[in-house]
Amino acid sequence: MNNVLSTEPTFLLGGDFPVNRLGFGAMRTPGPGLWGPPADRPAMLALLRRVVELGVTFIDTADMYGPFVSEELLAEALHPYAAGVVIGTKGGCVRFAPGVDGVLLDGTPQHLHDALTGSLRRLKLERIDLYQLHRIDPRVPSERTFAFLADAQRQGLVRHLGLSEVSVDDIKLAQQHFPVVSVQNRYSLFDRAAEPVLTYCREQGIAFIPWFPIGGGQVQETELVQQVAARHQVSVRQLALSWLLHHAPNILPIPGTTSIAHLEENMRAASVQLTAQDMQDLETLR
Template sequence: MDNVLAAKTTTPFLLGGDLPVNRLGYGAMRITGPGLWGPPADRPAILALLRRVAELGITFIDTADMYGPFEGEKLIAEALHPYPAGLVIGTKGGVVTFAPGREGTLLDGTPQHLHEALHGSLRRLKLERIDLYQLHRLDPRVPAERTFAFLAEAQNKGLVRHLGLSEANVEDIKLAQQHFSVASVQNRYSLFDRAAEPVLAYCREQGIAFIPYFPIGGGQVQETDRVQQVAARHQVSVRQLALSWLLHHAPNILPIPGTTSLAHLEENMRAAAVQLTAQDMQELDALS
């Protein structure tokens, strides 16, 4: 890169109160084959990309056992183990993948499945303890209390350091908090999709990291005149503007933009250096 490592220009967030992570992370959903199925077509390129992630000063990588399935975790370990000091890897469990695409998945929040999923992730990531383990989805067929009790037990056994939720509402978080301290919540959220605003507000109040997936809109970037005007003022792309808005919008937001392009990876990281003004934020907030 032609400037300082952009990932280091943001104030670190203390994940779980004790794990400092730079506020621009990396989402590893896209590093597997099409439809989250199988290995990538160009394995050496993906391994090089993951190594570049670490070189750029990114200290938080998000993955899940369903990516591949299992391929995402294997690739991260192959590229980066032994892990650089300070690198935090978060993974997720609770979804079984049996075919490509979302239609090829089912939820399983039973303690039996989560036991197998957690130990599988530990093995593939070559870790004795996972820094952040998130429940990928609540399984409506399993009482939430039963799922949460298992996760609390796994934490008490030292298998995970911190626990989080994905696709959760405020009531889900409050119920989980009866069993363990919720370190993170990962919901869909971006400049262009703010349905999870009440969840973000509760997380901020509680000191919980809010990890927006599809932080640039999941490929559906809406280049309105207003967005383009603000981006032009700062001479940045709309992608960079969308990431910068997240970083300015709330101090507990940890965006995890994902890409398989080295150029896009470096472009995303430069977003941390974009300083938006109060006028910029007023104009962008008005999009909601």
């Protein structure tokens, strides 16, 4: 049971974009509360450039981060984008104030049209490789929202489409309108409520992109987790990321940070090789 397990380093996103599975989440690039610019703009631009230097080829952002700040920073730091780098962004949420309470959902075709147009302009792209619906708006019939996204894809404004914070039934409904290539739900070693969604995505060949992949920074340093991390001489954060890479081949973790030191620590998690015994031990956390 102590045999070392191998993990696939890449995933074919949408069937045509090979990306390194350990990506980067740009949610924390704006100021506190996801509001306004970062306190140190040059430092944030340097961090984003370091992301690509470390081999990251999938970066996740959204128009509500700032709002708009994250997309603008990515373009300033990285445009023209290196070959093979995929910038995925999201629309459907409107940020009007800092913090978790300063957000409204808007899944109307008019808002999504404006959101998509704005993202294209800020990212300096003619087509977004991965555009995800940030949340399903319960006030708008899902069919209207999905029909708009399918039409945007037909027009060539987006290459691939994904969803965020959805159920298996939501995915199946969206699949009646367009191929769903990614799903972004909250999930980590310490929070596995989305396991049924992950299972469905794996069966369908859909990328599963866990947000808060390290538990939102609130890692549970139980004795068991510390023991497994100690076996490999890694941090609990690195262990949590490595577990995701080993748990399912379609998982694309996107840890975010404002620190280059933490970024480099996170990226080293891709080289941690867990054993079957490690995985069995960590399964008891479920």
